Amino acid sequence: xxxxxxxxRPQKGQVVQVLRGxxxxxxxxxxxxxEPHFVLLADGDKRKVGQAxxxxxxxxxxxxxxxxxxxxxxxxxxxxxxxxIRYALNQxxxxxxxxxxx
Numbered sequence: 850x851x852x853x854x855x856x857x858r859p860q861k862g863q864v865v866q867v868l869r870g871x872x873x874x875x876x877x878x879x880x881x882x883x884e885p886h887f888v889l890l891a892d893g894d895k896r897k898v899g900q901a902x903x904x905x906x907x908x909x910x911x912x913x914x915x916x917x918x919x920x921x922x923x924x925x926x927x928x929x930x931x932x933x934i935r936y937a938l939n940q941x942x943x944x945x946x947x948x949x950x951x
Contacts, residue, residue, distance in 0.1 A: 859888050859911060862920025862929075864941045869908035872896070876941065877909075878919055878934050893934030914941050 859865065863879045867890070880901055881889035888909065889901040896902050916937030922929040 857911065858882075859906060859909070860915060860920070861923045862916045862937075864912045864914045864916060864938065865890065865909040866912065867904065867908065868910055870904070872902070876938055877902070878916055878929075878937060880919070880923060880929060880934075891929075891931070891934055892938060893931035897931050898929060898934065912941070914944070916941070 859879045867875050877890035877892045879888045880891050887903050890904050891898045891901045919929045919933050919937050
């Protein structure tokens, strides 16, 4: 197996935070995994599904949140809508805000 184990490997539909580059600090959803060290990211707003960003996995931080609707759509149809991705990211960010407030 690679240097990365299965738990630290990005999955389709997983929300990540970009650490490097001009989009640093922004959140995105993994819409594809390009072996061995790259993922395709989209946020549904600035970075649409049709122009997904290829990013090195060393330059992102994985979260534990997987957007089920996006993951299911990617598995079923091979692609996801920008609206679903925006909705998933908004849900994740709202969830994070609620945790901060506690």
